[in-house]
Amino acid sequence: MRIIIERSNLLKSLAHVHRVVERRNTIPILSNVLVRTEDDALRLKATDLDIEITESVPATGEQAGATTVPAHLLYDIVRKLPDGSEVKLSTNDEGTQMTVSSGRSNFRLQCLPESDFPDITAGTLTHSFKIKAGELERLIERTQFAISTEETRYYLNGIFLHTIEAEGELRLRAVATDGHRLARAEMVAPAGSEGMPGIIIPRKTVGEVQKLLGDSNDDAEVTVELSDSKIRFVIGDVVMTSKLIDGTFPDYQRVIPLNNDKELTLDRQDFAAAVDRVSTISSERGRAVKLALSDQQLTLTVNSPDAGTATEELAVGYGSDDIEIGFNARYLLDITSQLSGESAVFMLADPGSPTLIKDGGDTSTLYVLMPMRV
Template sequence: MRITLERSNLLKSLNHVHRVVERRNTIPILSNVLLRSDGASLEMKATDLDLEITEATPAQVEQAGATTVPAHLLYDIVRKLPDGSEVRLATNAEGTAMTVASGRSKFSLQCLPQSDFPDLTAGSFSHSFRLKATDLKMLIDRTQFAISTEETRYYLNGIFVHTVENKGELKLRAVATDGHRLARADIEAPAGSEGMPGIIIPRKTVSELQKLLDTPDVVVTAEVSDAKIRLTIGSIVMTSKLIDGTFPDYQRVIPAGNDKELRVDCQSFAQAVDRVSTISSERGRAVKLALTDGQMTLTVNNPDSGSAMEELPVGYENDPLEIGFNAKYLLDITAQLTGNEAVFMLADPGSPTLVRDLAADDALYVLMPMRV
């Protein structure tokens, strides 16, 4: 293989694919990125056996071929080369080494044969649909903070995506929960998504996908089966296994009878929570909200370091109520709200609270209270 390409193009594509590669691998080939040159492009592929990302970038191909080299090492080399430079990649006759040359710099990397590189065979997909990158990014941004990190309940370690009938319209819905909070977001269901199986997209896939959806006007093609999802974003193709498990019936935890309405200015509320929680301990991040007519008092007590209190004018016209929440969870939710005002629907100090965004009725959040 002998090719020449722009450093900026090579770096951009390597940046997308090398993140999939784990730093520590017991299987040497999984530390490598597959490079395959053909026609007028270089195709790169990386995998961890659960997630695979492929991207093609323009290149001048003198001699077609394929090999695999250490992914993080190649990325670091290209990253440190000067801006605007050209990079020449060439393998030796035996295919055991690849030269990376640019200007006066020259590196030689050990290769492993491309025949050893695993292929995440996709199989056939039952449903295929197209949606705007902005819509998909919105679904992810509004829900991914609530994904559980508890490995024992593995079926909560991702975002549950499915279609659902809502007010006579078919919606594509994303839901995530860790048992303490729940986030739900809807978009209009794209054509072709009708009847698709409910799927759980793993946390790592969600995280990588979020980074790839940085071009707003791109249309993403999604292909779904019971076991895998394939997403095509421009020249990038991401294939991922899905979590094999049953997502719990989340509708049961969304409260319907909460009748105490609290309206707060999002920014003022978030800043107040952030200030008083400075005093809280890492282990118990509880903040107490004491509500009376038109006013909220936020308090935090930490036996080791002291206490904090702040008052805030709010829209509240019900019986006085004291309820505690995890400060981090409150800040996570308010960070997703797009409007100036948030609505909390409360019941009592021990029941889940519903949070709505006044500017976006296609998202809702549920937060479990803490004892304070």
């Protein structure tokens, strides 16, 4: 193979595909990216056997062919070449080496044959729909922080995506929980998503999709194809296919409280800043902040046996019975950072029951937070 390509185009595509390649691999071919020349285009493909990502990029083809080279090494080489330069990729007759040349720079990389490269895309995808990049990004951003990192509860290590009938219309809903907090975001279900299976998209896949969406226009259309075992995202010239988590997501609806009658309304930014300030006194990861509520006033308190005590008072909208309840400060900050409105609404029951948190500016999201003993 022999092809000439703009350095900026090659770098952008390599940035997308090389991320799925694990830096430590026991199977050598999985450290490589598949490089194939097609009609005036270069096609790149990388996989970790759970995720496969491909992208086509314009190039001047001189001789067709395909090979595989170390993904991170090729990315680092191209990244360090001068802006605006052209890169020439060519293989020797035996296909054992690829030469990467640009200006006075020349690199010879060891190749592995294309025939050894795995393909995970086999199988029929039963459902397909289109969604705006901005809408998909919002569903992910509002929920991904609550994905569990506890490997023993593997079915919580992703976002549960499903359709559900709510208020007389079909909604596409994303849910994530780690057992301590739950995040739910939804939108009107796009055409084609009717009858889709409820699926759990793995954490790594969620992160990669999020990065790809960040590079695209909010109004760009993303095609989502899925079955009960795989999902594929087509974002511009990038195609990403991923295995899904084979497990059953718990019945999250049972966790969402319906009868919490104590309503607290507060300024989101003022509250987040106050939580951040008082939690400075505690260095523990699971630091608890106590919320003491009385008529129109909230007092935040953090006690640290080593450092001392911090308190702060806020004027809030609250007219129910006095209550004291504790929460993990980090979780409170995570949730308030996802809210888009100026105000946040907390629906409380008692110090031992889950609290419902709503976004004053977005009725399509809600959060549930378990209290802590303080």
